[in-house]
Amino acid sequence: MDKIMAINSTVNGIVWGIPMLILIVGTGIYMTVKLNFFQFRHFGYAMKNTIGKVLDKSQKVEAQKGAITPMQAVTTALAATVGTGNIVGVTGAIALGGPGAVFWMEISALLGMATKFSEVTLATKYREKNDKGDWVGGPMYYIRNGLGKKWAWLGGVFAVLGGICAFGIGNISQMNSIASSVTSAVTTIAPATVGKEGTIALIAGIIMAIVCFVTYIGGIKRVGEVTEKLVPVMAMIYIVSSLVLIFIHIGNFPEIIRQIVVGAFNPSAIVGGALGIGVIEAMKRGVFSNEAGLGSAPMAHAAAETPGPIQQGLYGIFEVFADTTVICTMTSLVILMSGTPIEYGQPAGVELTNAAFAMTYGKYASVVVAIGLSLFAGSTILSWGLYGTRCAEYLFGSKVIKPYQILFCIVVVMGAVMDLSLAWDISDTLNACMAIPNLIGLLLLSPVVIKLTKEYSAEHFPEKQKA
Numbered sequence: 001m002d003k004i005m006a007i008n009s010t011v012n013g014i015v016w017g018i019p020m021l022i023l024i025v026g027t028g029i030y031m032t033v034k035l036n037f038f039q040f041r042h043f044g045y046a047m048k049n050t051i052g053k054v055l056d057k058s059q060k061v062e063a064q065k066g067a068i069t070p071m072q073a074v075t076t077a078l079a080a081t082v083g084t085g086n087i088v089g090v091t092g093a094i095a096l097g098g099p100g101a102v103f104w105m106e107i108s109a110l111l112g113m114a115t116k117f118s119e120v121t122l123a124t125k126y127r128e129k130n131d132k133g134d135w136v137g138g139p140m141y142y143i144r145n146g147l148g149k150k151w152a153w154l155g156g157v158f159a160v161l162g163g164i165c166a167f168g169i170g171n172i173s174q175m176n177s178i179a180s181s182v183t184s185a186v187t188t189i190a191p192a193t194v195g196k197e198g199t200i201a202l203i204a205g206i207i208m209a210i211v212c213f214v215t216y217i218g219g220i221k222r223v224g225e226v227t228e229k230l231v232p233v234m235a236m237i238y239i240v241s242s243l244v245l246i247f248i249h250i251g252n253f254p255e256i257i258r259q260i261v262v263g264a265f266n267p268s269a270i271v272g273g274a275l276g277i278g279v280i281e282a283m284k285r286g287v288f289s290n291e292a293g294l295g296s297a298p299m300a301h302a303a304a305e306t307p308g309p310i311q312q313g314l315y316g317i318f319e320v321f322a323d324t325t326v327i328c329t330m331t332s333l334v335i336l337m338s339g340t341p342i343e344y345g346q347p348a349g350v351e352l353t354n355a356a357f358a359m360t361y362g363k364y365a366s367v368v369v370a371i372g373l374s375l376f377a378g379s380t381i382l383s384w385g386l387y388g389t390r391c392a393e394y395l396f397g398s399k400v401i402k403p404y405q406i407l408f409c410i411v412v413v414m415g416a417v418m419d420l421s422l423a424w425d426i427s428d429t430l431n432a433c434m435a436i437p438n439l440i441g442l443l444l445l446s447p448v449v450i451k452l453t454k455e456y457s458a459e460h461f462p463e464k465q466k467a
Contacts, residue, residue, distance in 0.1 A: 008425050015432035024293050027439050028111025031118050034450050039113035039317050042461065049311070050074065050318040072224030073304035074315040077297035079227040080170065080383030081290050081323045082235065082376050087369070088177050088349045089289055090331040095348035098270055099256070100263025102332040105289070109324035112292030113317045118442055118449045121313035122146065123298030124306060125452070131398055134220055137302025138162075138387075139295035140394045143441040146448060151441070156395065158295060158437040163391035163404070165430040167411050170296075170384020172426070174377035175415035179204045181350050185370035188363055198417065205416025208378055209409040215382055216389075216405045220303050223386050227379060234375035235327065241368050242330035245360045249337040256336045290323040294431060295438030299390045300383065310456040381412060 032039065039046070053071075068076070093101040119139070126145040127137030140162075143155035179201035187194050215226050246253075263270040291297055297319065306312040331353065335342070338356040342348070350369060357365035385408045392404040 005425065008429055012425060012429045012432075015429060015436075020432050020435070023439055024115075024435065025108070025111060027293060027443060028108070028115045030443070031114040031446065031449070032111055034446060035114055035117070035453050036457075038453060038457075039110070039117060042457075043317070045460075046314040046317040047321075050315050051322075068221060068224035068303050068305065069228075070304045070306050070312060070315060072228045073301045073306075073312070074319055075227040075231040076224050076300040076303075076383050076386065077315075077319055078231050078322060079379035080296060080300070080387065081319065082231070082327055082379070086289055086323065086327045086376060087331055087353050087373050090328050091335060091348045091350070091352040094332065094335055095342055095344060095346060095352065098263045098267045098344055099259040099336055100261075100265070100267055100270065102260045102329070102336075103264035105324060105328060105332075108292075109290055109320050109328075112290050112324070113320045115442070116290070116292040116297060116316035116320050117313045118316075118446065119293075119295060119298045119438070120301040120316035121309040121449050121452060122442065122445055123302040124304070124309040124312045125448070127302040130393065132219075135303045136299075136390060136393065138299035138390060138394075139438040139441055140391065141302070142298075142445060143437070146445045147441065151444075154437050154441060158434065158441070159391040159394045161430065161434040161437070162295070162299075163388050163395065165434045166384045166388025166391070166408065168426045168430040170387065171381055171408060171411050172415035172418055174380045174384075175205055175208060175412050176418050177350060178208065178374050178377045179416040181354075181366070181370040181373040184350070184354060185366040188366045201416045202413070204374075205413040208381060208416075209412040211378070212382060212385055212412060213405070213409045216385060216409075220386065223382060224303075226382065230375065230379050234372065234379065235322070237375070238327065238372040239330055241357070241361075241372070242334050245357065246330075246333050246337055248360055249339070252337045252339065253333075256333065259336070260332075289328050290320045292320055293439055293442075294435050295442075296384070296387050296434075299387050308456075309452055385409075 050070075090102075090105070093105060097104075122142040123137040123139075126142035127135050128141060128145070130136045138158075140155035140159040143158065144152045147154075182204045183197045183200045186200050187197065193200065215222055218225075259270050297316065301312050301315065304312055304315075335352060335356045338359040340352065340356040340359060342352065350373060354366050354369050357368050359365075361368055385405060388408060389401055389404050392400045
């Protein structure tokens with residue numbers, strides 16, 4: 001185990017070093033500029049034509065065979081992105097990078113909107129139907145279909161990494177966090193269960209594996225139907241619980257904002273010692289949270305019944321906003337405004353979030369966090385099982401779908417009893433490896449996104465084009 005950790009640590013240091021930071025942030029900056037700051041100039045339009053349409057009951061959308069509705073696509077993608085990164089990842093970023101890490105996570109989101117908009121647009125344009133009549137797409141498809149056969153190997157690399165990565169970022173780390181949180185809640189509410197943590201974690205893993213298997217039997221449409229109902233509920237539970245705490249401690253808000261801004265550029269002024277990893281750690285956790293640049297969410301969006309690539313791309317903007325700007329910000333404010341002691345420079349996980357909520361909810365705080373984390377991470381597992389399946393299908397055909405999903409469910413149970421630090425470290429490494437081929441393909445195909453966006457803007461925003 002020590003050798004595995006040492007090897008992974010070495011690889012992680014390479015793939016998550018300065019070059020990767022430049023590639024991820026640079027892609028976001030490049031697409032933002034080349035798209036004429038589309039995500040900022042038309043943010044209101046994007047919200048009106050995504051979440052706005054969902055709330056408008058008169059615009060009911062029905063998906064045809066082999067597809068899901070645009071909102072089911074975004075809830076499936078959100079189910080994957082709104083996971084442990086929003087709770088455990090944020091706490092880790094703040095503990096290791098100080099309050100200033102929040103600032104850099106928000107910056108990563110603003111730039112990530114352009115990246116994810118581009119990914120989703122390409123996935124929708126270059127998708128195709130499989131032998132079951134389902135729409136399939138994602139980086140492997142837009143690399144092969146957009147760049148030609150000579151680049152097919154790069155799409156294959158993404159599919160291999162994505163198929164493996166699903167077991168890390170979308171399975172082991174998520175289930176491990178669920179098990180840890182549920183165990184903490186159960187032992188807090190029922191002290192008699194202390195000493196039986198392993199059994200509790202195993203039971204949680206088995207239950208989640210059964211839920212996954214039953215959902216996957218119904219295919220993409222059932223995944224979409226489940227996430228469409230689950231995501232809004234889980235988001236509201238967590239947001240309302242967070243807002244209650246924030247308003248109780250609202251007097252701390254001005255000081256926390258000061259700490260975030262000052263800490264972003266001078267960590268030592270806030271935490272008493274330069275941490276030196278604030279920006280890198282925050283960007284890592286930001287990407288882990290909203291997945292902009294990883295190429296995962298486009299696989300869900302490609303299955304949507306949508307009028308066009310740009311229309312679905314708008315959901316990518318909303319997705320990053322909902323994930324990082326809303327939910328990650330809630331977690332950050334809960335931790336910082338509650339006055340919870342933070343041991344800066346040391347790793348932290350769900351226990352820090354538990355402590356923050358305990359300032360308001362007492363011993364039942366662990367229950368609030370356990371429910372939120374279980375819904376977040378559980379939905380992530382459901383969606384990442386779909387992503388991994390799509391990657392495996394691309395490589396080996398539809399015959400591999402069921403075997404892959406069965407293996408995925410088995411690993412869910414294993415993830416419940418694994419070492420958390422190793423699970424997170426492996427997930428970090430696989431994250432970066434998966435992003436590299438996707439970002440290369442995205443940059444090479446950026447002229448396509450730019451052309452489609454200009455054409456769409458000329459039709460829908462003619463007055464702004466003249467300006």
